Amino acid sequence: MAAKHKNVSFPNWHPNFTIQATLPDVKVVRTGFLVNFVALTFPVLLIGLILVDWMDAQGLQQQIETRKQLLEGAIVENKKNVEKSKEFDIAAAKLNDVEGFLSGNLDELEVIVAIAESRPKAIALNNISYSEMQKKVGKKMVLAPRITLRGVLKGTSADEVSMLDEYKATLKNLPVFAGILDDVTLPEPTQDIDKDLSRFSITIDLKAADE
Amino acid sequence: MNSEQIIAKLKQYPVAAVGLVLTLVLAVVYYLRMPVLPELRDTFDNYEKQVEQINQNKKNSVDLDAHLKQANEIVSNIEKRLIDPDASIANSGYFLRLREESAINFGSGTVPKPSYFDVDDKKNKNDARATKVYAQMEYKLKLEGELAKVLDFIYRLKTGHHLFVVDSISISPEGQITDGDGNNNEENLAGATISVRVLAKSESGEKKT
Numbered sequence: 001m002a003a004k005h006k007n008v009s010f011p012n013w014h015p016n017f018t019i020q021a022t023l024p025d026v027k028v029v030r031t032g033f034l035v036n037f038v039a040l041t042f043p044v045l046l047i048g049l050i051l052v053d054w055m056d057a058q059g060l061q062q063q064i065e066t067r068k069q070l071l072e073g074a075i076v077e078n079k080k081n082v083e084k085s086k087e088f089d090i091a092a093a094k095l096n097d098v099e100g101f102l103s104g105n106l107d108e109l110e111v112i113v114a115i116a117e118s119r120p121k122a123i124a125l126n127n128i129s130y131s132e133m134q135k136k137v138g139k140k141m142v143l144a145p146r147i148t149l150r151g152v153l154k155g156t157s158a159d160e161v162s163m164l165d166e167y168k169a170t171l172k173n174l175p176v177f178a179g180i181l182d183d184v185t186l187p188e189p190t191q192d193i194d195k196d197l198s199r200f201s202i203t204i205d206l207k208a209a210d211e
Numbered sequence: 212m213n214s215e216q217i218i219a220k221l222k223q224y225p226v227a228a229v230g231l232v233l234t235l236v237l238a239v240v241y242y243l244r245m246p247v248l249p250e251l252r253d254t255f256d257n258y259e260k261q262v263e264q265i266n267q268n269k270k271n272s273v274d275l276d277a278h279l280k281q282a283n284e285i286v287s288n289i290e291k292r293l294i295d296p297d298a299s300i301a302n303s304g305y306f307l308r309l310r311e312e313s314a315i316n317f318g319s320g321t322v323p324k325p326s327y328f329d330v331d332d333k334k335n336k337n338d339a340r341a342t343k344v345y346a347q348m349e350y351k352l353k354l355e356g357e358l359a360k361v362l363d364f365i366y367r368l369k370t371g372h373h374l375f376v377v378d379s380i381s382i383s384p385e386g387q388i389t390d391g392d393g394n395n396n397e398e399n400l401a402g403a404t405i406s407v408r409v410l411a412k413s414e415s416g417e418k419k420t
Contacts (some may be wrong), residue, residue: 034232036226038227039230040227043230048236053248064254074269078269088279088282091285091286097344098289101345101408116358127381130379
């Protein structure tokens with residue numbers, strides 16, 4: 001009986017802790033589950049990304065098609081519009097050219113007539129000249145009109161010469177210069193005692209049209 | 212870890228192995244598709260810009276036909292009024308006709324030869340009245356006659372068929388006036404020197420447009 005018992009081998013009743021692989025998996029979350037979860041998470045994420053990407057691409061493709069159709073429908077009309085616009089630009093350049101050429105804020109004849117009519121009897125005008133002085137305003141060249149009067153005044157006394165100051169004031173207040181007058185200068189007149197005359201020159205500077 | 216162990220692990224976790232293979236395949240697919248979306252966005256932006264441009268052009272073209280017609284009519288009218296630099300006899304005739312209408316005389320007896328400034332002329336470039344499309348011709352005239360008639364000539368010149376501007380006028384009475392009574396008939400006689408410019412046809416300007 002004892003020999004019979006000696007021939008029967010029993011496995012160890014407790015695990016051998018030195019062989020890790022044979023130990024049972026007793027974790028709350030099994031390693032197999034974790035490995036599978038992680039291994040499947042990546043493909044699922046990638047599938048999601050590719051799907052979103054594909055859907056975006058489809059949406060864009062659709063919008064591109066819509067715009068292509070819009071362009072195909074409008075391209076002929078647009079070409080005509082562009083051609084007309086170019087034609088208009090050419091015409092506008094010509095009109096601007098003429099407008100610039102004719103620009104000015106003054107009617108020279110009206111000014112000359114107004115000056116001639118404002119002349120007091122004691123004053124004789126020998127010359128009225130009108131010219132346009134070029135000057136730079138910002139980066140642009142503009143024309144500022146200048147009128148110069150040369151004349152003689154009867155008399156040389158202080159009282160008589162003071163009439164020139166009155167004439168200067170009259171010129172300043174001429175309605176034709178309203179809003180465009182820049183400056184009126186009257187240098188000291190030269191006296192011709194023998195002929196009892198005072199010779200003078202008055203310069204009227206006006207503002208340029210763009211000032 | 213050797214290959215046997217790796218194979219053992221793969222056998223141990225077959226689902227994870229499939230997941231790994233799938234991840235690799237999908238990563239390659241994702242990598243290959245990466246440039247597709249930006250390319251499509253660029254294409255879309257390009258088309259979008261074209262559509263916006265066309266819409267803007269459409270808005271800008273409201274009444275364009277009418278405006279173009281009007282502008283062309285004005286330009287046509289202007290071009291009919293340009294002086295022809297080559298038609299010197301006709302140009303002199305124009306001045307002589309105005310002279311007759313105003314009943315004045317030219318100081319020199321005839322119309323002086325004009326100066327011609329084309330659009331590319333350097334002398335014309337710094338001028339405030341420089342033109343880019345049309346050329347200009349400058350005339351300096353001496354006028355003699357009654358003051359009112361001299362002024363009438365200048366007025367006719369400014370408002371006549373051709374497009375003139377006055378650069379300068381210098382008017383003096385004929386003879387020396389020593390008193391200011393104004394009773395002398397000679398006082399009304401005046402001599403004037405005027406410098407005028409007129410818009411002219413330009414060969415280089417025509418070519419430019």
